[in-house]
Amino acid sequence: MKPFAQQTYYELLEVPPTASDAEILAAHQRLMELYSPDSIAVYALGDPDQVDALRERMNEAMEMLTDADLRVEYDRSIGLSTERLAKAAVTAEAADKVESAARVAEALATAAAALAKAAGAVDAERLEAESRLKAAASVNDSEGEAPRESGTPGKSEERMRGEESKRQESSGMDAPSVPPEPVRVGGVAVVEAFRASFTRSLSFVYVPTSPLRGQGRGVVEAPAPAVESEASGTSAPEQAIASPAEAAPATVNAAAATVPEPVSAGDSTPAQDVAAQAPAPSNPEPTEATPSPQASVEAAEASESAEAAPAPAVEAVTETPAPQPVSEASAVTAPAESGAVATSPEPTPEASATAAVTTTQGESDPNLAPVAPALDASTTALARTPATGASRAAVRPLTSRPIDSRPAANSPTGPRAVKGPTVRKLGDAQVLAQDSAIATAESALAQVAAKVREARPRGVDIPSDAEFNGELLRRVREARGMSIQQLADRTRISVRHLENVEADRYTALPTTVYLRGILMNLARELGLDPLRVSKSYLALFSEKPAKSGR
Amino acid sequence: MRAFVKPAPLPPSAPASLAGTSPRQGNDVSPSGPAPRSRRIIAVGGGKGGIGKSMVSANLGVALAQAGHKVLLVDADLGGANLHTCLGVGPPESTLSDFLRRGKASLEEVMVSTGVPGLSLIAGAQDSLDAANLKYAQKQKLLRTLLSQTTADYLILDLGAGTSFNTLDFFLIADHGLLVVLPEPTSVENAYRFVKAAFFRMLQQTEARYGIQDLVEGALSTREGGLRTLHDVVAQVRRKAPSDAERLERELAAFRVRLVVNQARTDADEKVGAAMVSAWKKFFGIDMDDLGALRYDDEAWRAVRKRKPVLLERPDSLVSQGLQRIAARLVSLDGPSPESAIP
Numbered sequence: 001m002k003p004f005a006q007q008t009y010y011e012l013l014e015v016p017p018t019a020s021d022a023e024i025l026a027a028h029q030r031l032m033e034l035y036s037p038d039s040i041a042v043y044a045l046g047d048p049d050q051v052d053a054l055r056e057r058m059n060e061a062m063e064m065l066t067d068a069d070l071r072v073e074y075d076r077s078i079g080l081s082t083e084r085l086a087k088a089a090v091t092a093e094a095a096d097k098v099e100s101a102a103r104v105a106e107a108l109a110t111a112a113a114a115l116a117k118a119a120g121a122v123d124a125e126r127l128e129a130e131s132r133l134k135a136a137a138s139v140n141d142s143e144g145e146a147p148r149e150s151g152t153p154g155k156s157e158e159r160m161r162g163e164e165s166k167r168q169e170s171s172g173m174d175a176p177s178v179p180p181e182p183v184r185v186g187g188v189a190v191v192e193a194f195r196a197s198f199t200r201s202l203s204f205v206y207v208p209t210s211p212l213r214g215q216g217r218g219v220v221e222a223p224a225p226a227v228e229s230e231a232s233g234t235s236a237p238e239q240a241i242a243s244p245a246e247a248a249p250a251t252v253n254a255a256a257a258t259v260p261e262p263v264s265a266g267d268s269t270p271a272q273d274v275a276a277q278a279p280a281p282s283n284p285e286p287t288e289a290t291p292s293p294q295a296s297v298e299a300a301e302a303s304e305s306a307e308a309a310p311a312p313a314v315e316a317v318t319e320t321p322a323p324q325p326v327s328e329a330s331a332v333t334a335p336a337e338s339g340a341v342a343t344s345p346e347p348t349p350e351a352s353a354t355a356a357v358t359t360t361q362g363e364s365d366p367n368l369a370p371v372a373p374a375l376d377a378s379t380t381a382l383a384r385t386p387a388t389g390a391s392r393a394a395v396r397p398l399t400s401r402p403i404d405s406r407p408a409a410n411s412p413t414g415p416r417a418v419k420g421p422t423v424r425k426l427g428d429a430q431v432l433a434q435d436s437a438i439a440t441a442e443s444a445l446a447q448v449a450a451k452v453r454e455a456r457p458r459g460v461d462i463p464s465d466a467e468f469n470g471e472l473l474r475r476v477r478e479a480r481g482m483s484i485q486q487l488a489d490r491t492r493i494s495v496r497h498l499e500n501v502e503a504d505r506y507t508a509l510p511t512t513v514y515l516r517g518i519l520m521n522l523a524r525e526l527g528l529d530p531l532r533v534s535k536s537y538l539a540l541f542s543e544k545p546a547k548s549g550r
Numbered sequence: 551m552r553a554f555v556k557p558a559p560l561p562p563s564a565p566a567s568l569a570g571t572s573p574r575q576g577n578d579v580s581p582s583g584p585a586p587r588s589r590r591i592i593a594v595g596g597g598k599g600g601i602g603k604s605m606v607s608a609n610l611g612v613a614l615a616q617a618g619h620k621v622l623l624v625d626a627d628l629g630g631a632n633l634h635t636c637l638g639v640g641p642p643e644s645t646l647s648d649f650l651r652r653g654k655a656s657l658e659e660v661m662v663s664t665g666v667p668g669l670s671l672i673a674g675a676q677d678s679l680d681a682a683n684l685k686y687a688q689k690q691k692l693l694r695t696l697l698s699q700t701t702a703d704y705l706i707l708d709l710g711a712g713t714s715f716n717t718l719d720f721f722l723i724a725d726h727g728l729l730v731v732l733p734e735p736t737s738v739e740n741a742y743r744f745v746k747a748a749f750f751r752m753l754q755q756t757e758a759r760y761g762i763q764d765l766v767e768g769a770l771s772t773r774e775g776g777l778r779t780l781h782d783v784v785a786q787v788r789r790k791a792p793s794d795a796e797r798l799e800r801e802l803a804a805f806r807v808r809l810v811v812n813q814a815r816t817d818a819d820e821k822v823g824a825a826m827v828s829a830w831k832k833f834f835g836i837d838m839d840d841l842g843a844l845r846y847d848d849e850a851w852r853a854v855r856k857r858k859p860v861l862l863e864r865p866d867s868l869v870s871q872g873l874q875r876i877a878a879r880l881v882s883l884d885g886p887s888p889e890s891a892i893p
Contacts, residue, residue: 014828034825041825044739046833054832 006520006530008078009061017075021066028062057524070527077529468519468528468536470504476526477502491521498522506541515541590884591696591705593626593724595748597740599711601732602812603627605850605860606873607708608636610728612861613877614704615669622661622702624672626720627710629682631674637664638857639671647675649695650688657699666862670702684716693723711740713747721748722755726880727807728841731826733819738826745807749836756801803837808883810876811843819843841879844872 010017013027035042035055042051064070466472477487484502488495497518500508509515516534523533594607604627611623625633625646634642644660649672661670684692696705707724709717721727727748731741784802788795811823823840830838844850847869853860861870 034828039825040733040735040738041822042829043735044742045829050833 009065009074012058012061013065015065019065024062024065028058031058060524064527073527077527462528466536467540468523468533469540470502470537473522473526473533473537474502476528480526482526487522487525491518491525493518493521501537504540509541512538512541589700589703589705590726590880591707591724592726592728592880593707593709593721594728594730595709595717595721595744596730596737597711597713597744598732598737599630601730601737602844602850603711603730604633604636604708605854606728606730606810606812606844606876607706608633609859609861609870609873610877610880611637611664611669611671611704611706612666612859613874614706614881615666616861617877617881619668619703619881620701621669621704621706622657622672622699623664623669623706623708624696625674626707626717627674628684628716630710631676633708634662634671634673635857636854637666637669637671637859639664639673641676642671642673645673645675646692650675650684650692657695658701666859682710682716689716689719693719696720697723713744715751718744718748718751722752722805726883727805728810729807729838730810730812731823732813733811733815733822738822741809741826742830745830745838746834748807749802749805749834752802752805756798806837806839808839808841808880810841813846814843815846820845839883841876842872844869844876 010019013019013024013031015023015027019027032055033039035051035058037048037051045051064074462472462476477484482490484495484498487493488498491498497509499505501515501518501522510518516538519534519537520530523530592610594603594610596603604625607623611621615621623633623637625631627633628646631645634640639662642662644662646660649657649660657672660672662673663669664671696707699705707720709720711717721744729741729745731737784795784799787798809823809826811820814820814822820843823843827838827840830836845868847860847867849864849867850860850869853863856863860867861873864870
């Protein structure tokens with residue numbers, strides 16, 4: 001039993017390393033209550049500062065562990081990863097190795113068949129989509145549809161995990177669910193796209209077995225939560241969320257979609273609700289069958305970049321909030337929109353359904369506004385109609401991105417808060433207007449890319465035998481994008497000390513006892529192993545010239 | 551961890567000599583000793599005054615006696631003895647001070663009966679007003695005698711308030727250190743202080759055997775960077791002698807404080823015990839047990855007014871049920887019941 005300053009995040013939250021997000025959050029909440037300032041039980045237990053520090057660290061732990069991405073990294077840093085990864089790999093590998101090859105082949109075959117069927121399928125799909133839309137409309141009121149179907153935020157994590165697990169458990173199977181993305185772009189380069197995406201999905205298949213950083217990271221870690229999430233047992237919602245992304249392509253471009261749909265979207269009941277939303281964009285579609293070239297190009301770019309950057313997707317955290325305002329803004333734009341599109345918001349189920357669609361589409365305008373102010377509501381309203389074809393493409397990157405980025409969807413700051421919106425957006429995404437969607441997608445991708453650029457070094461390559469001198473600590477800090485001041489604020493170590501540590505000014509540093517505390521704190525803040533850092537640094541420190549005296 | 555800074559100077563001879571009668575040594579002997587049954591010592595402390603230590607002691611004694619055990623209650627609240635009042639025993643003819651000062655040889659000679667079958671009492675000192683200031687030799691005599699007494703299955707020590715060494719030493723010889731706490735900041739504060747003091751007292755007693763004298767002194771006198779927890783102490787010892795550290799750790803872990811939350815008025819109050827256990831473990835890495843809570847009950851107050859144990863007066867009251875639960879838990883903690891151990 002260690003004093004809490006040395007406890008791992010798991011020990012700190014009193015959860016097993018295999019705990020699910022829900023368990024972690026519950027434990028965190030319980031402990032926050034227990035250590036709340038007015039809690040009798042901790043009165044005079046330690047210094048108030050200590051309790052504060054403990055709370056802070058517990059928050060940190062919760063944030064870290066509920067962020068799938070950071071959790072992997074943390075696990076690795078405390079040497080846990082190997083077990084977890086091994087465990088994950090065992091399950092994933094077992095499934096993958098045996099089945100992936102067969103599944104991929106199978107999926108390819110299905111895809112081919114699907115392509116052949118494409119033309120006919122489109123109609124069938126559309127019919128089905130419409131009927132589903134009606135069903136959904138009768139159930140949901142027009143405005144609330146999108147948020148509702150995307151589910152309560154609370155469930156979102158499970159769903160996310162469900163998605164992850166899906167991807168992990170049946171990566172071979174899921175592979176086709178990614179492809180639709182490129183496919184839909186033109187409907188022309190389908191085969192190439194498929195091939196490309198297969199290579200990509202294959203990389204997903206293999207990732208779990210090798211602890212890659214970068215793009216692997218998000219995926220690698222997924223199996224563990226996936227395994228855990230089975231316990232939470234909300235498989236229906238899980239699939240539901242997985243389905244919109246996949247179902248959407250299904251209705252929009254049947255060619256690509258037929259593959260994923262039967263595979264992953266088909267079975268769950270909630271999935272149908274969500275699926276009903278997915279078809280929504282396809283409603284306008286029949287009217288404008290031709291994708292606007294420009295849009296499709298952009299979409300292609302978008303999807304390309306999405307493809308090219310699974311790792312960026314991992315860092316997609318920041319962009320997720322952006323789409324979020326969408327649904328909030330809906331009420332404002334909705335009326336204007338629906339008028340423009342001439343879908344009367346009549347009370348008939350169908351009409352209201354379409355209204356819902358249009359409103360949701362309209363929503364994307366305000367969302368887009370900050371991103372691309374050039375587009376105002378009216379233009380979008382007009383543009384939307386002609387460019388519907390493109391919207392599919394545009395929508396796709398949006399939808400697919402969340403899928404890719406799922407592991408990262410828990411932002412380090414407010415995992416819960418962000419997660420909900422993310423999932424909601426997933427649902428909304430189907431209905432986004434093409435232009436705005438493109439813009440959103442682009443800006444989001446840009447953000448993702450930017451984020452990735454700065455986040456990449458997060459995993460500063462630290463050899464296992466590295467000496468943690470000031471230089472390395474500085475590099476890690478800079479890699480995290482933290483200034484000395486920020487670090488000082490968070491660790492409550494003075495700027496002077498931090499500077500001295502980073503500059504290896506041993507003589508100016510306090511004695512070992514204090515320095516160790518500083519280093520541990522610092523390392524913790526930087527996501528490094530406190531013990532290792534302090535040990536390593538103190539070793540250097542003790543070799544300092546004798547004149548320094550202590 | 552300022553609370554660990556116990557400025558009270560230690561009589562230089564105390565640690566070393568006390569080590570001879572240290573709790574674990576004494577208790578380690580007892581099971582194989584002459585005692586025909588498993589004899590258990592329960593100490594009831596709490597740091598703060600007026601939190602119901604005597605009420606809990608008296609009623610636990612009654613509960614255990616009713617369950618068929620032979621129980622000896624000892625009023626170790628040397629300066630403020632009133633356990634006899636809780637039990638409705640009038641001013642006793644012989645008291646602890648007879649044993650301590652008048653040369654009575656055995657505890658049996660100063661025992662008085664309580665009217666409850668199986669429950670006898672050694673009342674606290676009534677006469678001498680300086681009874682609280684037990685001389686070191688007297689304390690040693692009492693501790694030795696308590697540890698070696700064989701007449702009862704359960705020996706319950708009702709301790710006084712505060713964290714004086716006299717109190718702590720009685721607490722530490724017990725198998726079950728019951729810590730009575732009210733769900734109030736004042737009581738919780740004193741309870742934590744009491745436990746901290748007890749553990750470091752224990753370290754002082756063991757330090758001579760482990761050569762960690764300096765360490766403990768350091769822990770008691772350093773504010774920052776010193777040894778904050780027992781874990782630190784063990785780690786230090788380990789650096790010196792790994793085998794000793796293990797033994798020390800075992801000994802430290804063997805002593806478990808058991809919490810009793812008294813006067814719980816709300817459901818939240820009842821959870822304070824569990825919360826304290828959790829927080830204590832988090833901060834100091836030491837396990838405590840939560841034995842359960844006693845509901846605030848006017849019946850308890852009325853019973854005291856009548857100078858009767860509430861367990862006899864109102865066996866059905868909430869507080870009585872709670873007391874029975876705690877007694878049952880204590881018995882179950884001791885594993886096979888004494889009856890089954892009877893030859």
